[in-house]
Amino acid sequence: MEAGEAAPTLVTTDVSSLGERVDPRLFSQFFEHMAGATAGGISAELLANATFAASSGLTPDQVDVLIRNESALQAWHAGDPGPLRERWSGAPLHGGFPTGLVERVEPGLPLGWAALGSRPGSARSCPGRIGDGVRIQGETQLAVVNDEVALLDAVPGLKQGIRIPTHRCRFVVVKVVSRPVSGDGRLEFILRRRTARHESVCGSVGSVLANAEVAVTASAWQASEVLLELPDDAVVEASEVVDLCLRWFPGEGGADLIVDRVSAMPGDHIEGFDPEVIELARQARIPEIRWPGGNFASYYHWRDGVGPQELRPTRPNYSWGGLEQNDIGTHEFLRLCELIGAEPHITVNSGTGSSAEAADWVEYCNGGPETRMGALRARNGRPEPYRVHVWEVGNENFGTWQGGYVGSEENARRFAEFAPVMRQASPEEIEIHACGSWFDLVPPSAALDGSVADGRWHDELIRQAPDEIDVVSLHALPVNDQHFDGLSEADVHGALMANVVTAERQQIPALLAKLDGGRRQAELPPIRLSITEWGPVGARRDRVRCENAGGGLWGIDFLAMLTRFGERVAMASPNGFLHGGSIKKGGGVVYTDSVFEVTKAMASLAGSRPVRLGVSGPTYDVVNPPDLGLVEHGVPTVGVSAFVRGEELTYVLVSRRLHGSDDVSVAVPDGWRGAVAEALFWRVDDIGLTASPADPVPVTWEPGAVNASPVGFSLQVPARSAWWVTVKAIR
Known part of the structure; x- marks a missing residue:
């Protein structure tokens, strides 16, 4: 998608046609034990490898990343931020270690x-x-x-x-x-x-x-x-x-x-948690947190993480390398939720775990003290049940990178085995999410042989367990470094941004229709979707991905799109809370990525209602989509959404261009015409711009100017920008 002369984008607003109220759960978070999320993240622990594991579980390359990070931090402390800006890795792929390693490898001693x-x-x-x-x-x-x-x-x-x-x-x-x-x-x-x-x-x-x-x-x-x-x-x-x-x-x-x-x-830690991280999470008003994974869930056995912390084992982190000290287990996670006012969402291990283990975990959290697992919980210091409502069976069981990955039939068989015993273990109703697959929403291809992509994943779920599914969990994680050979960077950027449009026009409606067509008891509510991980991933730091500012633009567009599906989307969480686009720590600084900041901003729309818009203007086509995309025609160069709450009308605009700009003219409804429009804009100079200890807030919302018109307002939307325009009704 190259820049060029283009007609303006024209927007009409119809407040007589409103969607369902925006659910706060769309702005949830996902907490996985990886990339400094526990040690070096939510934990206030200052030491690396505090349990003296003799084998770190890290590869030489992973150790090198931590050493380079520490070298860059020390250069920054000495007054040179250059190395930090050039090569900082805020979420290195490992577990159980902070983002930097102060002590060098010493033979015969535990790493750290x-x-x-x-x-x-x-x-x-x-x-x-x-x-x-x-x-x-x-x-x-x-x-x-x-x-x-x-x-x-x-x-x-x-x-x-x-x-x-x-x-x-x-x-x-x-x-x-x-x-x-x-x-x-x-x-x-x-x-x-x-x-x-x-x-x-x-x-x-x-x-x-x-x-x-x-x-x-x-x-x-x-x-x-x-x-x-x-x-x-x-x-x-x-x-x-x-x-x-x-x-x-x-x-x-x-x-x-x-x-x-x-x-x-x-000395100011909050029950072992970092008080700055806790405060940032509180300010974000996170409604729900999914835990403990992610890939990590497919090797996690919850009994390792209960009981006195000093008696818990340190295990290898089989998913990401490194360690799992089990300092943050069930009690600690649920206490974190209490501290920040979030509801817990627990993913059980259906990869290397069993249905009996999952049912015991449900009983441990929800059963009374007279039950076998409730009695164990009481002995561990919590007599009253936690009453965890949201449970998920398995994570990405379709992927060869996953512990205990399986095919479509076996995944459905396991879900049909897990869900009933989990319900039986809880004295109160629980919501169960089945592991879905976005790979099922694209054509089968040899290029996707790292996953089960046979087009039958969801068919088998609704064939084998139609009445047990409350929600199907999906991961919207398009890869930014594959399937783009020979394309210009502008076309790659356009294809990644268009993935949001494809999800709305083709993939989500098709999956909902399939779920609605299953053999499900008529008295049961429709099966809903959850997007429990979202955001582009991949090795290209200069392209849109969840860790950088480009990922923030993608996230604004994606979340705005999800609001238009109403109650059919139960919740959504970015990738992730303390890894990916998240809260991070390094060099004594707690900071936040762009995805975390835009998710917090979009959460202010909870309770409002999406407004039907008419949008015409420049478009482009995507012939080479990312791995999770489809061929798409007529993608608007500007994504436009609107929301109403009382007398306040809010427009959210996102440029899908890498270069150039668009002139946009918005016609507001009667009752709002003539009102002053107040605007904020979020402009990304470089898609790859990434937060770090040296630049903890690389992009901020700034006051913007719009031009009044007889029917509303107009503005110029530069490439790589988002706009938030509010108009209050005239009494």
Whole structure:
């Protein structure tokens, strides 16, 4: 789609024909255990690999990404934001680690940690209480050193660089589970300078900022806790790396110390959660959060994530690489929902899990304390049921990338097995989403052989379990780096943006018609859809994808489109809450991607009613669609939607152009003519523009100007922009 001279886009407005009220659930979120969503995300934990997993589960390439991120963060802290803007990866594909890795790989030690001690092997991996731990050598005679920093390092122990959120909190709570092999000793905790700040108290490298110690006196496992507070007059920036050191001083006999796990959290954490992330989520008024995946759900076994946190196992993250420490399990997720005012939406494992496991999870959440699983929940600290209403069976079971992927018939058979026992396990009615497939909405092709794309996925669901399906879950994730050979960037951009139009005109109506035509009991309500993951994905950072500003434009258009299906779309959530287009953390900064911001803005439309529009003007054709698209003709170069609430009429316009602009003239209804139109615009200079710690808000809504006309208003819509125009009725 190339820019050129074009006729104006003309819009007429018919407020006598209104859609159903916009459901707040369209502006939900999706929380998966990946890409720093847990460790380094919602968790307030400051340490990487706090459970000392000897095998990180990361590939060398994944480790390199974390090291490059950290290098860019340190350059930014030193005053050079260039590397951060050029190569920052805000959601690296892994699990269980933050976005940067301060300590380099050290043989014999868990990734993320460095050893203290003057002799080789003074700290090394070993079995712990739950999985792995670290053995710290007991030394009663230390090497003689003259350098003050070297003297600190001469005592056997561990260290890791952390960033303390000093803009809001100046003390750290450190907890450790350890035991001496025999005898007793002292465990010292130190915060010290890693880089010089000569204008500050304790400004030289190695200067101790805070310290505390505990006596470790028993051979049994012992939980210890200390508070380390920075001096009032010590300047420590939130982006600055500070060393947290643990030093072991054994008693007589020089016994070794086994450390099972360590935690370091800022003192203002909210029940283990990062308070800044919690506040951003509260402000967004998220109605519903889907959890724990995503691909992660297909390997997740919920019993790993209940009970005392210090007794939960660390597992490999089989879906994404890295680790799953199970610090955030069922209780923590449901508490998160309570804290931010969201309803929970839980996806059960139908890939490598069983229907019995799924039913037990439902009973654990919803059963009374007299039930078997309800009694376990009560023993774990929650006597009253959580009353989780929304459940989903499986995630992308059609994909070869998925744990336990299956074909169309087997997916439907499993759903028919899972859904009834899940309903039986809940004393109250629950809503069950079946795993659908957007690949079923495009023609079968050898190019799609990485998935089951036989056109029979939904046919089998409605054949085998027509009365068990409440909602069919879909993922609208067109890929931005395939199927576009030989196309100009303008045509690729147009094809990705047109995917929204194809969904509205062809794919969603066709699927709803198929579901309505199934053998379902007449008294049951129609099967609805949920779009539980949306947003373009792919390796091309310069094209529309959910992590960048282009993804924000796509998201505005997509969400506006979904509102026109009314109650037939039960909910929608972008990809995702703490990965993809999301809330992110890095270098001591909490920031948000464009998709998160536009979802929050669009959520203000909840409760309004879509207005029927007439739109004529320039269009283009898509002959080479993305993997989840179809050939499409007559795609308007500007997407236009309108909503009414009381006396307020809101127009949302999105340019689908990569270059050029469109003149748009809007005729408002009687009662609004002559009123002043107030406008905001969201202009993307570069589709690939991505938020980072150096640029936490790369695109903002700015006041815009529109021209009044006798019948309404007119404006110019530049390429890569969105407009939000509000007109209030004249009394």
